Amino acid sequence: MYRPDIETAKALAGEYGAIPVGMAIPTAGRTPADAFRALKNLSRHCFILESAEDAKRHGRYTFLGYDPGLEITCENGEMRIRNGADFRFAARDCAAHIQKIL
Numbered sequence: 001m002y003r004p005d006i007e008t009a010k011a012l013a014g015e016y017g018a019i020p021v022g023m024a025i026p027t028a029g030r031t032p033a034d035a036f037r038a039l040k041n042l043s044r045h046c047f048i049l050e051s052a053e054d055a056k057r058h059g060r061y062t063f064l065g066y067d068p069g070l071e072i073t074c075e076n077g078e079m080r081i082r083n084g085a086d087f088r089f090a091a092r093d094c095a096a097h098i099q100k101i102l
Helices: 006-016 032-039 094-101
Strands: 046-050 062-066 071-075 078-083 085-090
Touching: 032 046, 032 062, 071 094, 078 094
Parallel strands: none
Antiparallel strands: 046 062, 071 078, 078 085
């Protein structure tokens, strides 16, 4: 079952233009890494976010996605923002820039 339900999603999408939609999927013995590999058949730009508690166990939640509308990275003092265009600039405090975007 999708969350939010389809009627709520339609109402919210009309107001916001785009909304996240989620679905709980029983694992049936599969790992989040298995699901991630399956997504790679859909897109070359996939991501996985896990609430891992430690390196030996999987976390409680896993978020999988592909083809994000906005991507933000910060590495070695350089911030990169991609949303169709590709912007790069020096940044000392990446968290402050991300807060402005949010």
